[in-house]
Amino acid sequence: MTTGMPTNPLTSMPKKVDVYEVGPRDGLQNELRTLATEDKARLIEALILSGLKRIEVSSFVSPRWIPQLADAEKLIGMLPRRDDVIFTALVPNLKGLERARAAGLQEAAVFLSVTESHSQKNINKSVAEAISTAREVAREARAAGMRVRCYLSTVWGCPYEGLTPVPRVVEVVKQLADLGFYQLSLGDTIGVGTPGQTAEIVSEVSKLVGLEQIALHLHDTRGTALANALIGLSMGVTTFDASIGGLGGCPYAPGAAGNLATEDLVFMLQGMGVATGIDLGKLVEAGELAQELIGRKLAGKYLQAALGEREKQAHRSRSAVS
């Protein structure tokens, strides 16, 4: 090879990745409009039809905290049972876990922040207290034969403390590594991450847990979610959280982007030959349904491009007829 020739950084990509759909939970909990339980079930069924196998459907936190998701039990009761689809829900503590178990879930997810101020303001606990709760939940869940995932918030940055130092992330992950979580989902909660930082986080965390135990939960608030996902992917991460249509919005700007849109992620992966088992056309249908139910245009770019293209074609056909 000639000196100075660029080398392709994408030579050892995973052949297959898991997309973990968080729209019905992380998306809907941040939307102003509360959907009817039947409509949530319809949306989840559309997501299943697209080929998604892991769907976070609700949260067992107090209805006072998140009224949008107060119907978790009822919703789960309405969902189809399929051996190939895993439903999961957020649980804040042992009581939430018990509700999830009673509702028939085989998987649950706990959450904590890596920064103190966010932990205090978000759940009114120190990080140490939150880790202690997470440990309890993990132990009980495993005793009940359930899988548990752990969300880490503010891994890239914190609304109160600015950019999060990677050693802080490492410190928290060290305390979580042996608690029995099948996966740690690293969250760019406020969407401030850039790729160099992502590479450093993945590099450091993968010294403590296996790459297959790492998921990236990226928010697209400042447009960098897919670039961050790409870096994770190129380093061997194989699970990415995403939300249909980017459902969920942004804490700062109504109508602006929050969660990485599932379609944008799947479009990129498909273009790179990385298998997801997901049908992009059916995902667009699910996104269209999400827009209808929520009553506004969603931020997902692939979704808007696909719907716009369809409209243009329909217009052409009408013009041809008239």
Next chain:
Amino acid sequence: MTTGMPTNPLTSMPKKVDVYEVGPRDGLQNELRTLATEDKARLIEALILSGLKRIEVSSFVSPRWIPQLADAEKLIGMLPRRDDVIFTALVPNLKGLERARAAGLQEAAVFLSVTESHSQKNINKSVAEAISTAREVAREARAAGMRVRCYLSTVWGCPYEGLTPVPRVVEVVKQLADLGFYQLSLGDTIGVGTPGQTAEIVSEVSKLVGLEQIALHLHDTRGTALANALIGLSMGVTTFDASIGGLGGCPYAPGAAGNLATEDLVFMLQGMGVATGIDLGKLVEAGELAQELIGRKLAGKYLQAALGEREKQAHRSRSAVS
């Protein structure tokens, strides 16, 4: 290093990149509203204030083609002359070049498509005819002491032919490599590019021309522009075209994303420690002005996040006072 440890794909990044601002041309030519010449000048002055050094200000095509840019001479006459800022404009042929020269520009840009159907439908010429025109313009421009850039459209995909085979791109670039263009700007005109394809394009084109001669002109129609830019960057590309606020829209969906937003690009680069000489805060001010002038919210995510955050802070201050 332990086997299986992920390697950071971002180890040999450029320290510095050039951002080539196309908003006043590629942006405004795709907006329905035509701005007053004075307003275009105000926008360009705001862009200069942010630190941008290369700005494509208009187009010397026939006003019948692009009425939005019919005032190129008048606009250029109104702009401040600064030694450190290069203005440029699109020229379709020798006549356009002559207008650009007479207006006092020291740089111009020609354009052609790499796919036949797009070439025919867009400029009513075959690719070979367009290359022949580009050759003439390049020769004349250099004789007049002007620098010339060449835009290649439909490098990733074509609205009529689907994904563009990389050998087709190579075939066209081969014919352009020795014509004296200081830069070839490779365009993902319809925003269908994904990173694997980008890596292949950059790899192949850089066998024909130097990396410093390659610019990437990415559209964010399906959300992949920054991920594509990141791959180009990691392979050593140092010039990226972008449009303030993502000005320009998408050919398929009104209000949806078209050009990569300058702020999103600069935010990512800044986060990675890559120097651009651009002040992100001032870029947001220019984006805000662009929104005011064009009369709609622009698609740029960083812009929306920054404006939303400011609004939230203003709201907090008001609450604190009352």
